[in-house]
Amino acid sequence: MTRPPTAAQRRVIDAADPVTGRLRGTEAQLAALVKRGLAFRHPRPPHDHFLTPAGHRIRAAKEEEAAAAAERAPAPGEVPAGTGVFAARVGGEEDPYDGPGRVREVHSAWQGLLELRRMTNPDGSVERPCDWERAHLVRAAALALEAAGLRPAAPDADGYRVRETPQPEAVAVHGPDAAALRACAAALERAGWQAGEYTEPRTRVRYLLASPRRV
Structure with missing residues (x-):
């Protein structure tokens, strides 16, 4: 059975960019995550490190724990202050976070996604969705809509709702x-x-x- 990551490695994983999975840490920490199959070093300059699917699963588990804890706690005035977890709004959320920092969070997440496109699309294009978006269709589409300034549906307001379909990549x-x-x-x-x-x-x-364009 694979040993769980150390506390220091968990901190590096938890601090990964919420959209791109880009990691920041010492060379030793990043090399250890690569050895465990939780990260990979991008072959193109500047050779940044990113979470693998296994690394994303570990980070997602932590996010689910944080979300469950937030649900159990009394709701403060502006919700996710303190969780540090960004989530694209798909529409229909109860009490969606609309604090003054939300626009900055969305902008940062969108810029991170564009950088992921540049790093992972074979031609470096930022005009075309990347593999991460194809693997997270609902979140990716919702982020694109919110980054464009559109508002998701809320219990007391009309707006967009993004939902899964039986069709692949749609x-x-x-x-x-x-x-x-x-x-x-x-x-x-x-x-x-x-x-x-x-x-x-x-x-x-x-x-x-x-659906995401391929060409």
Whole structure:
């Protein structure tokens, strides 16, 4: 059985960029994480280190623990102060965090995602979604929408909702009206996605089907 990471290694993993998984630490710490299969060294300059899927799972487990603890605790005025966990808003969240730091957090997460595109797309393009986005479709689409300044749905307000679909590499985006859907489609297309409007056969509700562009 693989030994769990040390406390120092856990701190490096927990401090990884929430979107890109980029790591910061000493050479010895990063080398130890690579040896354990929890990180990899990117072959292209500046040869940064990133979490592997196994490393992401360890970090995700910590995030789930933090989220569970936050649910048990009394809600302060502006929620996730103190958790340090960024999450793209997919729409429908109860009491979504709208504090003054949210815009900065979204901007930082989006810039990190663009950097991940540059580092991992074979041609270094930031105009086209990367493998991380294809593996986290709902979160990636939601981040693109929020980074474009659009608002997710809340219990007391209309907005977008991003949901999984049975189709591979596709998410459904719902909005309160046709204008909102057009705004979402335009934002996603600027972010490197392709989006088309469809009608749900039974309910006749219009929605977007969006997927990351490959070329």
